[in-house]
Amino acid sequence: xxxxxxxxxxxxxxxxxxxxxxxxxxxxxxxxxxxxxxxxxxxxxxxxxxxxxxxxxxxxxxxxxxxxxxxxxxxxxxxxxxxxxxxxxxxxxxxxxxxxxxxxxxxxxxxxxxxxxxxxxxxxxxxxxxxxxxxxxxxxxxxxxxxxxxxxxxxxxxxxxxxxxxxxxxxxxxxxxxxxxxxx
Numbered sequence: 001x002x003x004x005x006x007x008x009x010x011x012x013x014x015x016x017x018x019x020x021x022x023x024x025x026x027x028x029x030x031x032x033x034x035x036x037x038x039x040x041x042x043x044x045x046x047x048x049x050x051x052x053x054x055x056x057x058x059x060x061x062x063x064x065x066x067x068x069x070x071x072x073x074x075x076x077x078x079x080x081x082x083x084x085x086x087x088x089x090x091x092x093x094x095x096x097x098x099x100x101x102x103x104x105x106x107x108x109x110x111x112x113x114x115x116x117x118x119x120x121x122x123x124x125x126x127x128x129x130x131x132x133x134x135x136x137x138x139x140x141x142x143x144x145x146x147x148x149x150x151x152x153x154x155x156x157x158x159x160x161x162x163x164x165x166x167x168x169x170x171x172x173x174x175x176x177x178x179x180x181x182x183x184x
Contacts (some may be wrong), residue, residue: 006178040102045072047108047138049147054138055106071137074100076130079122079179081110081172094118098136106136114138116168118149120160122175129153130182 047055049056053066078097083090096118097103108114113154118136135152151158162171 027063038102040135042105044105046105047106047114047147047149048128049111051141052148054140071135072098072100072104072106073133073135074098074104074121075132076179077133077183079119089175096136098134110172111168113141113146114149114172116162116166117160118151119168119171119175120166121151121158124158124160125153125170125178125180127178127181127184130179 006063043057045055045057046064051064051066053068055067056064057067059065075098076096077099078095080095080097082093082095084093085091086093094106094108094112096106098106108118118171122130132153135155137150137152139148140146141148141149151160162168
């Protein structure tokens with residue numbers, strides 16, 4: 001490269017460097033808001049129809065607040081079955097961890113229709129697919145208290161048929177393995 005060519009390229013290279021810096025700045029995550037605001041901690045979302053809605057959260061006093069949004073979209077970052085105390089009894093609960101505008105934990109009975117349909121759908125996915133946002137929509141069944149989980153990947157419904165003869169222990173372990181592999 002001659003000195004004339006190098007001299008001519010310097011302003012162009014400087015302009016490219018400034019544009020790359022602006023792009024990098026735009027791609028950086030925004031700083032957390034300063035001052036008063038909502039807690040950045042986990043928000044538990046309870047999935048059942050006991051409160052007259054598909055899902056709800058609890059206010060600081062423990063009163064249910066219906067969630068009107070039909071779906072939650074985010075990244076699935078964890079799946080576990082936990083034994084919890086509810087009304088003095090140990091009950092198995094499914095916890096699905098989702099990273100969105102904050103960390104959400106969807107809680108549902110481990111043997112509920114919602115949990116079974118959720119586990120069946122996640123077990124069908126590849127770990128690379130879980131690195132994309134997933135939309136989860138609870139859908140009430142006609143005429144009873146059951147609720148299904150509908151998962152959408154890139155706007156497409158994840159069809160995962162199952163029935164009462166399905167091996168849900170195996171499907172749950174498979175779904176947990178898919179989620180863990182996606183996090184690796």
